[in-house]
Amino acid sequence: MSGVAGQTAAKTDGWEPKIVAFCCNWCSYGGADSAGMGRFQQPASARIIRVMCSGRIDPLHVFNAFLEGADAVLVTGCHIGDCHYVNGNDKTKIKYKYLENVAHELGIEKERLQLNWISASEGEKFANFIRDVTAQIKKLGPSPLKPEGVA
């Protein structure tokens, strides 16, 4: 219990945050792929979870990721208007609003939960996004929701 405050304060040098990125099969997952192929420099912090549409991401997947030890969770999908299932990402947008509200009221820093629309061709955007978030989280330190004993 008392570890929470201590953990947040510790900004360990050389520590790599764990970032869980939910990626839509039709866009951001492709973005992650082209980031790799284009050899854009990106840190090894991201754990990518592929879903068929951003609309499939249940907010409880996000809570689960945090409770399992993620330092940040990213929700990504196709640009509005480009969803392969008509309006899956419109629903993502609204669900995200509720999710963001819970995270904020809980007191989780806003850097730890982010939403971004990234197409399959935007490899550079994806790489920059992961790099920026990694830098932000390195400043913040480990997530206060991380279980004891998880790095």
Add this chain to the structure above:
Amino acid sequence: MEKGEMYVGWSTKDDVRKRGGSGGLVTSMLAAALEKKLVDAVVVLKKINEFEAVPIITSDINEVLNSAGSLHSVPSHFAKLIANKNLKVALPAKGCDVRGIIEQGKRNAINLENTFIVGLNCGGSMHPVVTREMLEVMYKIKPEDVHGEEIEKGKLIFETKDGKKNAITIDELEEKGYGRRESCRYCTIKIPTNSDIACGNWGVTGDLVGKATFVEINSEKGARLLQNAVDAGYIQIQKPDEKGVAMRAKIKGVMEGLGQKWKEKIFVPMDNRLEYFRKELEHCIDCGACKTVCPTCSCGDVSKCTEYHSRGDAYKMSMYHLVRFLHLGDACIGCGQCSDVCPVDIPLTRLYRRFANPIQQELKYEPGMDMQKPPYFEVKLNE
């Protein structure tokens, strides 16, 4: 009769009029609906003693007539009682009852077409356990000696069997941690305009004070209910005087203002929120009672939140509550039921409202007030 009209009325049965909270109109209207087959069943409170009762669904007119009277220490909730039963029913309903019933209606668990909601103005209700303690500590009387209870001019009055009246102001009681449940203090539905017909004693003037009820018709169903009771000879009504109408509007405004003040007092901005929530939820035994009673939930026994009972011991927060904080964001009506039932006294309503207040305000969505769907379901195809 139609929507928007206001009347003052009372029961034509002397004993019901005497026992009624203010004239027995509600009781008589419910009984008339049953007798004339407007409905098949009625929900009323069945007394255990002078200040405790349980809700029942009945088709017995006598049982309805015997229920007259306002019980302020019975924070019952009627929405789940009538859900999934496909009843043609009439029932009294405090603001929070009405909101719960409408939310169950949205979830297809209650057919609102067949439900006649008799709204009761509501200044608040008290937890029965707190009331018992309050009687002993503040009033110095044994709960068993209570013969009657009423609220008058801001005072809560208990009459004992020896005929003595014991009065203490509600302000004083609440200062000492007794009085109304916390959720009632900041509840702002004082006159249930979301019901079919709103009934209360505010607006009753002169000789009729305490002997009549002020009603406002909110829907066609409400008009039918009132007309039926007049036609059946159960009640007598007349037009209210202007002074009464103005007074009622003024009290409503004052009460809503006080509710708003309480809200600001209770929900002060906080640092270290994560630690606060973790501390509060630390003793949760995952019994699921808070979900079972929640009048806006209609998931049944198998639900997403309860899937997470007793799992993930190393987790720093309860998944069960995280899912509920999320799901209640647009659904919580602040009825206080969850806090009332929690066996380990977690102030749940206060926690849930921390999440519900900002999002409901931002999305301008007030659950239980009308049939408007939650924002998530308003996502337009092809937009």
